[in-house]
Amino acid sequence: MNNQNLNLSRNAFGRLRLVTDDGTAHDEVVPVRAFPISNPGEGISLVSPEGRELAWIERLDALSxxxxxLIEEELGARExxxxxxxxxxxxxxxTPSNWSVETDRGDFSFILKGEEDIRRVAGGTLLIADSHGVQFLIRDQYSLDRTSRRILDRFL
Structure with a gap:
């Protein structure tokens, strides 16, 4: 499928609809990032509600x-x-301990159940899961302020 001319729209229920090159309409299509942290703008699959891949998008910036x-709006609602x-x-x-943090979406407090809920992803990137399963991202632990790094070091 030619990604530049991807035929995407919203159906009557506000869900993503993809019409493939052969004219088949697929409702409730879900975009899924292959590399959500390390390369979020590349490698996006559009899948059916059953999980079958319908289209592959090499680069988001190549789309109209x-x-x-539409894809960024859908991803933003899911992620x-x-x-x-x-x-x-x-x-x-x-652990468990209460954490108070500043994020790109405001201040949060959460409970860290155990050190195993802090995962190294790549390089200095970390994922921290709170007691409710919400994932917090630290894109580069080495770029945090000194106090934050000192606290984090006690748990790693």
Whole structure:
């Protein structure tokens, strides 16, 4: 399928609809990033509700503005991963502990159940899962302020 001319729209229920080159309409299409952290603008699959891949998008920026906007809007609604910019304080250095952090989406407090809920992804990138399963991203632990790095080091 020619990604530049991807035939995407919203159906009557506001769900993503893809019409493939052969004219088949697929409702409730879901975009899924292959590399959501390391390369979010590349490698996006459009899948059916059953999980079957319908189209592959090499690069989001190669799409028309309208198609790109629909996919980014859909991804934004599905993906909630605040990026931690600063760790303000933790209640204790033992787990479980309450964390107060500043993120790109505002201030949050959450409970870290155990050190195993902090995962290294690549290089200095970390994912922290709170007690409710919400994933927090630290894109580069080495670029955090000194206080945040010191707190984080106690858990790694």
């Amino acid at each position: 503005a309208a198609s790109r906007a 909630f991963m605040p990026e931690i910019r600063s760790i303000r304080k933790v209640s204790t250095y033992a």
